[in-house]
Amino acid sequence: MPNTDPDRTIIVTVDVVLFALLDKQLHVVLSRRPNEPFAGQWALPGGYVHKLEDADSLVAALRVLRSKTGITPPYLEQLYSFADGARDPRGWSVSLSYFALVDHAVLASAQATAPGFGFDLVDVNAVPRLSFDHNRIFETALKRLRDKSSYSTLPCYLLPEQFTFAQVHETYEHVMGVALDKSAFRRKLTEMDVLEECKGQRVGGAHRPAQLFKVKADVANRLRLLDRPLVVNQ
Amino acid sequence: MPNTDPDRTIIVTVDVVLFALLDKQLHVVLSRRPNEPFAGQWALPGGYVHKLEDADSLVAALRVLRSKTGITPPYLEQLYSFADGARDPRGWSVSLSYFALVDHAVLASAQATAPGFGFDLVDVNAVPRLSFDHNRIFETALKRLRDKSSYSTLPCYLLPEQFTFAQVHETYEHVMGVALDKSAFRRKLTEMDVLEECKGQRVGGAHRPAQLFKVKADVANRLRLLDRPLVVNQ
DNA sequence: TGAATAGTGTCTGTTAGACATTATCCA
DNA sequence: TGGATAATGTCTAACAGACACTATTCA
Incomplete structure (x- = not known):
């Protein structure tokens, strides 16, 4: 050459x-x-x-x-x-x-x-x-x-835009490959203040209906790509 | 073209x-x-x-x-x-x-x-x-x-191979830009089990001499490049 | 009212920060 | 013996895991 x-x-x-x-x-x-x-x-x-x-x-x-x-x-x-x-x-x-x-x-x-x-x-x-x-x-x-x-909302992006607490919980368990205490997990996610309630509720059958959540807008802007590409988490 | x-x-x-x-x-x-x-x-x-x-x-x-x-x-x-x-x-x-x-x-x-x-x-x-x-x-x-x-031994690589606890402590403070409690810092580093004592001691003047430490070999092998290049922390 | 899942409360052992105390050297 | 820094001990408040308990719906 x-x-x-x-x-x-x-x-x-x-x-x-x-x-x-x-x-x-x-x-x-x-x-x-x-x-x-x-x-x-x-x-x-x-x-x-x-x-x-x-x-x-x-x-x-x-x-x-x-x-x-x-x-x-x-x-x-x-x-x-x-x-x-x-x-x-x-x-x-x-x-x-x-x-x-x-x-x-x-x-x-x-x-x-x-x-x-x-x-x-x-x-x-x-x-x-x-x-x-x-x-x-x-x-x-x-x-x-x-x-x-283990320290972020990453698994939420494997879910639909709106999801229940049980879904997030289950998703984290599947991603991490370990069982996570329901109460402690909920407490942690709550104090991280990354989710917000949606007004709609979803019923799973013959039981108390679950609250729908989505990732908060400011967290989403930090972590998500919307229609305009942004450099994320560099 | x-x-x-x-x-x-x-x-x-x-x-x-x-x-x-x-x-x-x-x-x-x-x-x-x-x-x-x-x-x-x-x-x-x-x-x-x-x-x-x-x-x-x-x-x-x-x-x-x-x-x-x-x-x-x-x-x-x-x-x-x-x-x-x-x-x-x-x-x-x-x-x-x-x-x-x-x-x-x-x-x-x-x-x-x-x-x-x-x-x-x-x-x-x-x-x-x-x-x-x-x-x-x-x-x-x-x-x-x-x-x-905040969760690794990185700052140790800014020091000579052997160093005192006071030096590590001071180095972390300068890198992180915050004051760190001496006792809690020592406890944490000890329980992380990443340092080992060197038999030599070093005197800083008219006071109790300080123990010299170095990063443990297995930690070094994970984090350090020795003479042979290794991919680190990918 | 019972079954099923959602959501909250409580107990306890562990841990991190704050700070006091002891140790060891030199002058 | 006093001064200086090293090293360890103690107290407490916050936190995480474990698990029990209450809440709400439908059949």
């Missing part, structure tokens, strides 16, 4: 670890790679950064997610950057990786309205061998999600 | 925020940029990733630090990746940023033995306008250091 400056030909991609809760179990979104390398193999949703389209890497991550799943997640955060000469057979490469959370119902309705999206939801305890170093990226994301859940 | 694929010409650099304690105040290492853009302006130590030299971005960060300061820090961790089309006037670019901690004495002796290193130590409360988006990177690093110090 006589005429190319090798330092200027580094591959830059974004890869997203998108989590959702299905059947009381944490799942991750995977796609089959359409092209070489690793054509036909499972991989995280990802792709090249497009210099002309993407203002920054967060926008690139959102574009990739929209094109592969049809959704824009309520939570998206930069995870880590994997950058070395061995992770991609084409040469030195950078993966700007992100992790995202979404309500499963949103994914399902996107899949229903436009069946062209070729992704699957896979139980996090049964993730197959992935392309590139995507298993490492996935493990890093899972660890980050669990670590951060 | 007819023949170039614009997506494949993204600039990839590493930039390091290196902290040290000087005169009881946190300082950061800055250099003057030798070349355009921003020639002559202050900047964080940084440079291009060298595909042929650097196995991965951590190795690149270590190489950059060695070339700009002559030292290999006892602590180095990936911070964040800043990737957009506006941060560098030459075009779309990625900064794989790292933050590092070192004992000031190590920096000083490197500067003394090889005066060719052109860097300065600047008080973190008096950082000037930096090149590119390096002010943003610096602020991110300072926040990360302070956040993480």
Whole structure:
């Protein structure tokens, strides 16, 4: 390669670890790679950064997610950057990786309205061998999600916009993989002052109806991506 | 530009925020940029990733630090990746940023033995306008250091390998910017079981001599870079 | 009124901050 | 022996886990 400056030909991609809760179990979104390398193999949703389209890497991550799943997640955060000469057979490469959370119902309705999206939801305890170093990226994301859940409202973004206390409680337990005392959990969430009551109530059958909650607006603005992309939690 | 694929010409650099304690105040290492853009302006130590030299971005960060300061820090961790089309006037670019901690004495002796290193130590409360988006990177690093110090042994890496309890205590106070109760601090550090006694003792004058401590080996292996680069805390 | 889930109250052992006390050295 | 800093002990208020209790709905 006589005429190319090798330092200027580094591959830059974004890869997203998108989590959702299905059947009381944490799942991750995977796609089959359409092209070489690793054509036909499972991989995280990802792709090249497009210099002309993407203002920054967060926008690139959102574009990739929209094109592969049809959704824009309520939570998206930069995870880590994997950058070395061995992770991609084409040469030195950078993966700007992100992790995202979404309500499963949103994914399902996107899949229903436009069946062209070729992704699957896979139980996090049964993730197959992935392309590139995507298993490492996935493990890093899972660890980050669990670590951060113990002191944040992250698991709320796996739920619909409105949810009951029991749902949050159950979701935290499934994400963290441990049982949490109902009373202590409620107390903690209350004193953190991150949820607000919705006036509507929901009945679960022959019992006292449960209060609906949603994440407070100011917390949401700190943690959530709304229609306008914002850098989150850097 | 007819023949170039614009997506494949993204600039990839590493930039390091290196902290040290000087005169009881946190300082950061800055250099003057030798070349355009921003020639002559202050900047964080940084440079291009060298595909042929650097196995991965951590190795690149270590190489950059060695070339700009002559030292290999006892602590180095990936911070964040800043990737957009506006941060560098030459075009779309990625900064794989790292933050590092070192004992000031190590920096000083490197500067003394090889005066060719052109860097300065600047008080973190008096950082000037930096090149590119390096002010943003610096602020991110300072926040990360302070956040993480409250539940880790990070500040120990600003001290010599052996140190007294009073030194650790004082260092935490300077890093965090708050007063910490001596007794409670000692209790916490003891029960975290991260320090071990050194058999030597050190006298501070006409008073009871203080016990010397160092970070336990297993903690060091988790958090420290020794002679062989390891990915830390990803 | 009983079944089922929502939501609150109470008890207790642990912990963190505040501060007092003892220990050990040198001049 | 006094001065200085190291190191430990004690008191108390706040907190978290465990679990019991009350509340509200429908059948």
